[in-house]
Amino acid sequence: MELQLSDTMRTALDGLSDAHGDQVVEIRQSSSDTFVRVKRGAIVEVCRTLKEELGFIYLSDIFAVDRFTSEERFEVVYNLVSLKDRLRLFVKIRLEEENPEADSVYELWPSADWFEREVYDMFGVRFRGHPDLRRIYMPEDYDYFPMRKEFPLLGIPGSIELPSTTPDTE
């Protein structure tokens, strides 16, 4: 498919391919959003170039997609915003099913803290170099990752003990 890019977006993508041409796997457009897929090991370097040279100083969100039956099951998507050029770019990496692990972008954007924790909590993707990778919604002793596709809609019965309703006797 022919890409229909605005001039500023073309400049940004050219800048990215100049710096990390061999790391970019795919550039695609869907519903007028631009998605760049890079190799999983290169995410921090790519993000650094995007932030420091191409103006994407604002990280709006990080989220994951479970591709379930496909190869490389998990996809982590970074939602980057260039306030100067009024651009929004999505950078993706794909991770394998067994023990998914990616590098943390916390050192570039402190806002990645909670976003990465959410991805970890919901999908079990671990982030190397994250300062405080705790679960954010679920209790620490919960063994499952609720947003994975195999997690049943009704939850897993008896997976976590409910607090007793009898008041403390002290």
Added chain:
Amino acid sequence: MSDKELTKQVTPKFFREHQESLYQSLEDKHTTVEMLEDADPLSTKMVLNMGPQHPATHGVLRLILQLNGEIIEKAKLDIGYLHRGVEKIAENKTYQEFMPYTDRMDYLAPYSNNVALCTAVEKIADVEVPERAHYIRMIGCELARISSHLLWLGTLVMDAGAVSFFIWTFREREKLYDIFDQIGGHRFTISHARIGGVANDLTPDAVSMIKDFVDRFPDELRDWHGLLDRNRIFIDRNAEVGVLKTEDALASGATGPTLRASGYAYDIRDFEPYARYDNIDFEIPTRLEGDNLARYYVRMEEMQESIRIIRQCLDKMPKGPVRADNAKQAYPSKDEVYYSMEGMIHDFMMTDTGICPPDGTECYHAVEGPKGELGYYIQSDGTGHPWRLKINSPSFANLQVLEDLLDGEMVADTVVIIGGVDPVMGEADK
């Protein structure tokens, strides 16, 4: 107490690992926490739990504050008390079926949430929305913004110690509820937006009520400005409290009025205009101070701008249909459903399978909710259910900022700072 390790001093009963890791994370950042048995509590370090059901936490937000005397050394937020799994629900519902759930996320501004989901679905499924529907949506969104800001204003002033003000802002909200009742038939969770337009047109009554509100509300705003802008107590509680510098705001991902009060005019209505915001004249209020008072001014001015936007929308609103006239994309009108077989079949099909965006497409669409950037990412697998639907909620981003914002502040100011950031837990804890 000889035992310096905090985790050994506390004995959590439920969710032991969770509690321990929270305290552990406090310890990692700082020196050990001393809790001397006979010393003056104000001169020792202690860990204070606020919430999860503290009245000032706007829902179920738990703050774990490590204090040195009256100063907060480090704050940790625990938000997992309300997890409702809306994203998981979304993956098992059709797009239109999911729409009422969005009402219940940021329940202070349901209309903005409806519009956010519908515009995202329209973008991925390539649905054309009639002109009039855009204007109705904009009016609804701006009314929702005023309604949300009114509740924020009431609770902020209440947090600072004045209760009667809360009643006054609620009186105005009551009028807005009446308007929403006229627009969509509900007072609180309106669910008025439909994929491809809105459920029904504005009635003449609704239009006159909106006009009436738009005429009278600026006077109320002026009175409130008169009461608060030079109010010694209000200024002292808010000025230079919870200061967020521009670069910190950008780095820590603040959004909405919290970001704009720190000096960056990032507003989706202007950044990536949706609906017909590019036809409308409006300013983006910003402040440079980044403190709680700046956030107050930004939101107050936003209400003023919203009034301006509604006025222009009422003037520019063309006549015409309010929903896309394509039975494969949008619900048919009730007239067709009740009086024609075709209409009934289409209504059934829309409810049963709904709209099916092409396989493998993905899109992200954000609107400027009252609290900031509210975005929906949708990935489709060609069926009527989204394969993945991710909600980028402003309260979540702003609460993360709150964690840094509280460091170095006084305990007594926590409540006001939470009020200034204006989180809604239903949205943060999705």
